[in-house]
Amino acid sequence: MTKAGRSMGRRHRSRHFLIGLGRGAAGAMIFGIPMLMTMELWHLGFYIGRSRLLLLLLVNIPLLVLLAHRIGFEQTFTWREAFRDTTIAYAIAIVISAVVLFLLGNITAEMPFSEIIGKIAMQAVPASIGALLGRSQLGAHRDGDEEEDDKAEKKGDHDIVPNEMSTSYGRELFLMGVGALFLSLNVAPTEEIILISYKMTPLHALALILLSIAIMHGFVYAVAFKGTHELSEETPWWHALFRFTLPGYMVAVLISIYVLWTFQRLDDAALTQVLMSVIVLSFPGAIGAAAARLIL
Amino acid sequence: MTITAKNRHTEAHEPHWVEWVTGIVSALLVFLMIAWIAKEAWMEDGAPPEFSIEITGRGAAADGYRVEFDIANRATTTAAAVVVRGEIVDGGEVAEDAEVTFDYVPAESKSSGALLFSEDPGVREVRIRTIGYIDP
Numbered sequence: 001m002t003k004a005g006r007s008m009g010r011r012h013r014s015r016h017f018l019i020g021l022g023r024g025a026a027g028a029m030i031f032g033i034p035m036l037m038t039m040e041l042w043h044l045g046f047y048i049g050r051s052r053l054l055l056l057l058l059v060n061i062p063l064l065v066l067l068a069h070r071i072g073f074e075q076t077f078t079w080r081e082a083f084r085d086t087t088i089a090y091a092i093a094i095v096i097s098a099v100v101l102f103l104l105g106n107i108t109a110e111m112p113f114s115e116i117i118g119k120i121a122m123q124a125v126p127a128s129i130g131a132l133l134g135r136s137q138l139g140a141h142r143d144g145d146e147e148e149d150d151k152a153e154k155k156g157d158h159d160i161v162p163n164e165m166s167t168s169y170g171r172e173l174f175l176m177g178v179g180a181l182f183l184s185l186n187v188a189p190t191e192e193i194i195l196i197s198y199k200m201t202p203l204h205a206l207a208l209i210l211l212s213i214a215i216m217h218g219f220v221y222a223v224a225f226k227g228t229h230e231l232s233e234e235t236p237w238w239h240a241l242f243r244f245t246l247p248g249y250m251v252a253v254l255i256s257i258y259v260l261w262t263f264q265r266l267d268d269a270a271l272t273q274v275l276m277s278v279i280v281l282s283f284p285g286a287i288g289a290a291a292a293r294l295i296l
Numbered sequence: 297m298t299i300t301a302k303n304r305h306t307e308a309h310e311p312h313w314v315e316w317v318t319g320i321v322s323a324l325l326v327f328l329m330i331a332w333i334a335k336e337a338w339m340e341d342g343a344p345p346e347f348s349i350e351i352t353g354r355g356a357a358a359d360g361y362r363v364e365f366d367i368a369n370r371a372t373t374t375a376a377a378v379v380v381r382g383e384i385v386d387g388g389e390v391a392e393d394a395e396v397t398f399d400y401v402p403a404e405s406k407s408s409g410a411l412l413f414s415e416d417p418g419v420r421e422v423r424i425r426t427i428g429y430i431d432p
Contacts, residue, residue, distance in 0.1 A: 169312065169314060173318075195432060198374040201337070203337050205333045206337065242322075243316065243318070246319055247322040249326060250321075253329075268406050269405045273374075275332060
């Protein structure tokens with residue numbers, strides 16, 4: 001290769017990388033803005049228990065690595081690349097959160113340092129998921145089908161034909177967890193979740209559980225969105241209900257408990273009250289979980 | 297197990313046993329949750345909130361004197377904007393009072409807070425009671 005050709009190749013690569021960063025930033029914005037503009041999340045930044053915040057930040061890392069490995073910034077294949085993408089996404093999220101919070105007048109130089117860090121750290125978690133998804137979902141498919149085929153060929157040993165990819169059961173549940181976590185993080189910090197659970201009677205809660213499960217099942221199996229999962233003709237419909245929808249709802253419930261606990265919404269509440277808030281939060285969580293199965 | 301081919305997903309007809317175990321455990325948990333809530337629906341009596349207050353600690357604060365307390369709501373109804381007033385009673389006369397509002401005191405739950413007085417009550421009686429609430 002000539003000197004000029006080499007430098008052009010390098011320029012092409014760095015351009016590619018910059019485009020990737022831009023997509024990550026766009027994703028962080030799209031997914032992060034609703035939370036960056038939520039009052040309760042600013043407050044959480046300084047009153048959330050530091051040990052719970054630390055746990056959330058740490059839990060976010062393996063979650064991003066797994067997600068990166070699954071969907072990848074740039075068709076990630078190795079764990080090392082997944083780890084690299086995670087680092088970049090997290091960094092983009094921190095920068096975007098800091099810049100937006102500063103622009104909105106939410107962090108100023110007079111604030112104590114721990115408050116500033118707390119606010120940014122809090123917001124960086126959902127924004128980092130956004131940054132990862134942004135890079136993969138906002139146009140990574142432009143490379144076309146060739147690469148898709150390559151990927152399918154390189155993938156696992158249990159493939160039946162090169163063009164088919166088996167998603168393992170665990171991965172399916174993991175994706176549902178990410179979807180549920182994402183929507184839960186969006187709404188859990190707001191006071192409305194708690195208020196709704198106080199306004200609801202147990203009968204409302206019962207109806208909400210059934211509706212959540214029905215929506216989850218309907219989203220994935222009945223309403224024909226792109227990416228909709230199908231059952232082969234001889235499989236009875238309740239197979240999918242037991243194997244996917246109910247476990248998916250349980251994943252949404254567990255994520256809701258974790259998120260509410262992190263945001264200190266469960267402290268000192270009686271079991272029934274805890275359960276009511278969890279049911280309320282699992283409603284958006286279930287929708288998020290179902291959507292993740294379709295989109296990711 | 298799910299097979300993805302050309303962006304269509306088809307669930308495998310003969311799933312791994314792990315899928316069935318997870319499914320059955322999940323179904324059981326969902327059933328338990330529904331049963332618990334149904335029990336609550338059955339037991340619900342609509343009785344108004346019942347508060348009880350217990351002083352848990354006292355001591356000097358930066359700008360006065362702090363009396364910490366727990367407020368419990370025994371009823372199955374949640375109360376919002378619960379106003380709690382504390383009084384230092386000196387020989388039948390109210391020497392000083394302080395007030396605090398709780399956003400929520402959930403049903404069958406406990407919340408905690410503190411009242412700040414400007415002076416140390418010492419041996420004088422501190423009386424704390426709720427003076428009102430709204431339905432959420």
